Amino acid sequence: MRILVIGGSVFLGRAIVEESLRRGYEVTTFNRGRSGEDAPGVTAVRGDREVDADLAALAEGREWDAVVDVCGFTPRVVAASARALSGHAATYAYISSISAISAWPAEQVDESSPLWECSPDAGPEDGDYSILKAGCERAVERYFEGNALILQPGLILGPWENVGRLPSWLRRIARGGRVVAPGDPGLPMQLIDARDIATFTLDQAVKGTGDRFVLTGPAGNTTFGQWLADCVDVTGSDAELVWVEDGFLSAHEVEPWTELPLWMPVGPEEAGTWGVVTAKAEAAGLRCRPVSETVRDTWDWLKDRDHAALEERLPSWRRHGLAPDKEARILGDWDAR
Incomplete structure (x- = not known):
């Protein structure tokens, strides 16, 4: 081939x-x-x-x-x-x-x-x-x-990520301490590993398929709480996840998707974010590994690399994550509410 x-x-x-x-x-x-x-x-x-x-x-x-x-x-x-x-x-x-x-x-x-x-x-x-x-x-x-x-x-994660979503969470959690965790920890998500997309794409190419497929993880293949807990587990840090309500974060002008990657306030405009139908791709052979495996492998790829050099080459990395002073202010206000 x-x-x-x-x-x-x-x-x-x-x-x-x-x-x-x-x-x-x-x-x-x-x-x-x-x-x-x-x-x-x-x-x-x-x-x-x-x-x-x-x-x-x-x-x-x-x-x-x-x-x-x-x-x-x-x-x-x-x-x-x-x-x-x-x-x-x-x-x-x-x-x-x-x-x-x-x-x-x-x-x-x-x-x-x-x-x-x-x-x-x-x-x-x-x-x-x-x-x-x-x-x-x-x-x-x-x-x-x-x-x-x-x-x-849909939302793609995995080693070599150039967007910076999962790397941002891993780097922040690895630093330890109290970490702003957004919204509802039980929120079901749909995440897919780049390597599973690669496998599916090549399988279809071998068959000479001319068609279209939506590719993302099965509905509820993790929750926001579980995938951040996976980040804590693989980094071995002492991070404490502090779950802060959507409205409180919005009142503090937290930018959805970037300052807290993959978070957005839950509302009618986002009702289908994690409800994508994947039946056609699954019937054609799409298989998705556990999200915990993706988190582990991404940390294994990331942990010993020069993060400053990666940020220089991948500007989108710098757009993701809360600034430390803003995170501290949110945590202080949340404690005092």
Whole structure:
């Protein structure tokens, strides 16, 4: 099996590369060489997907069984890749996002739920992340002459995470002491490991599947309380989780999703966040490891690394987590309420 991964040096792309190599596939990566190092064993082709000449040079004289596009964020850029690689691969697997579904997170969604309106030729000025992802899906379906495999992941965790959600919690909890824990510890969640997405993606690519799948963990595969307790357990810290009510956090202007990663005040606009229907993907073979295993493996990857260097290379890491003085102020006000 010959696989081309557009991206492939960090997080989900790296998980796909490593799983491909583990299976003995021939792997080519195409990236600029800026976000991270390619895994040993790949054929690394340097180039910028926004440069037509680079795409033409990538495709010239090469063929693959499947392309996996993990870093397409602008429809017209993805369209250019789909056109350039048509005839050079049988399947184009595009990693989209559950955010491309217009009803999420307000409603329960599945593969039949409508997407945001967005042209397959749209540019970065034509919408936000969610809207543009929907346009990227349409670009693959319109311009790739072969099997269009559209994958819409939910909240992804795991080793090599470049977003910073789980690393932020692990780093904070590892420091110990009293930790602001948000909302209801019994809140059921749906989390998925990047490596499980990689396995499913490659399994479908081998079959030559042209279809779309929502990919996230089964409903209630952990709770907010359990996954933070897993963080305490794997770090071995003396952290004390102090559960603070949603309204209190909102009154203290805590930014949902970032200052306390994966937290948002529970309300009608978020009612479907953790209620995604995964039956179709499960019937097609999706299997998800326990969230506790993901937490453990991410800490094993993270604990001995140079965190300052990671923050320098991955700016989104710096956006996640409460500032120590703000956390102390919230805890003091919570105690005094």
